[in-house]
Amino acid sequence: MDLNMPEISRTQFSPEDIDVEISEIKDGIYRISGMVDMYGITFNQFLIDDERPMLIHTGPIGMYKKIEAKVKEIIPLQKLAYVSFLHFESDEWGGMAFLDSADAKLVCSDLSSKLNLTGWYNVPADHISFWDNEVLKTGKRQFRFIMTPHVHHWDSMMIYEETTKSLFPSDLFIQPGNNKPVISEDLSESMIGLYRGAGIFANEEPVRRTTRRLIDLSPNMIYPMHGSCIENSTFSKYTDAIMKNDFAYTDMLLGRKLESIS
Ligand SMILES: [Fe+2]
Numbered sequence: 001m002d003l004n005m006p007e008i009s010r011t012q013f014s015p016e017d018i019d020v021e022i023s024e025i026k027d028g029i030y031r032i033s034g035m036v037d038m039y040g041i042t043f044n045q046f047l048i049d050d051e052r053p054m055l056i057h058t059g060p061i062g063m064y065k066k067i068e069a070k071v072k073e074i075i076p077l078q079k080l081a082y083v084s085f086l087h088f089e090s091d092e093w094g095g096m097a098f099l100d101s102a103d104a105k106l107v108c109s110d111l112s113s114k115l116n117l118t119g120w121y122n123v124p125a126d127h128i129s130f131w132d133n134e135v136l137k138t139g140k141r142q143f144r145f146i147m148t149p150h151v152h153h154w155d156s157m158m159i160y161e162e163t164t165k166s167l168f169p170s171d172l173f174i175q176p177g178n179n180k181p182v183i184s185e186d187l188s189e190s191m192i193g194l195y196r197g198a199g200i201f202a203n204e205e206p207v208r209r210t211t212r213r214l215i216d217l218s219p220n221m222i223y224p225m226h227g228s229c230i231e232n233s234t235f236s237k238y239t240d241a242i243m244k245n246d247f248a249y250t251d252m253l254l255g256r257k258l259e260s261i262s
Pocket residue numbers: 087089171
């Protein structure tokens with residue numbers, strides 16, 4: 001793919017800055033994670049091995065080469081069949097331009113397709129998209145797409161791998177810090193603090209509606225994009241925190257107050 005990219009990188013994350021680690025969480029699902037100190041959170045990618053493997057999130061372009069190297073430790077890159085992003089942000093799929101796997105298909109929500117992947121100059125347009133509850137089979141596994149509008153973007157979705165009951169909720173249930181790949185501690189208070197400081201949700205209501213739906217799924221393992229993976233036994237701490245606390249935007253954006261709003 002030749003995008004005529006300029007020599008200078010447009011990313012704030014340079015590959016030398018960030019150590020990227022890989023660990024198998026469970027059932028052939030790998031977490032590829034790097035700590036980004038400027039935000040105080042890890043950026044996690046997930047490789048799900050199967051007959052047609054999938055990578056969920058690529059990381060931004062500056063991190064991608066290190067992530068790609070970890071993918072290659074598990075599968076030949078040419079075997080990678082799908083790269084999924086869950087909303088239109090650079091940590092979700094900014095690395096895609098450097099993807100050397102010619103056959104890998106970009107996967108997104110129907111809203112991402114209609115709103116964000118069409119109508120641009122110089123944005124790769126070849127992709128497949130899914131509406132709520134549609135399913136993609138990759139061999140033994142079955143991925144169900146869950147549209148989650150306004151959690152935190154209009155085009156947001158999540159992915160649920162049904163054979164292992166694995167939930168990929170993107171920026172929901174995230175925690176700060178660089179902790180173990182899977183934790184049993186309750187970091188839900190830190191999660192709420194992170195949401196209040198970053199201002200990523202306009203309103204609690206769509207988040208709570210989605211959370212109720214996720215509780216009904218009773219996932220065995222939750223794979224947030226930032227922070228550690230959460231087992232089913234601790235999941236209720238995080239869902240309770242979402243239900244009981246206010247965390248929507250109140251003039252704070254990425255830790256900085258927007259003073260012009262009274
Ligand atoms: Fe995001």
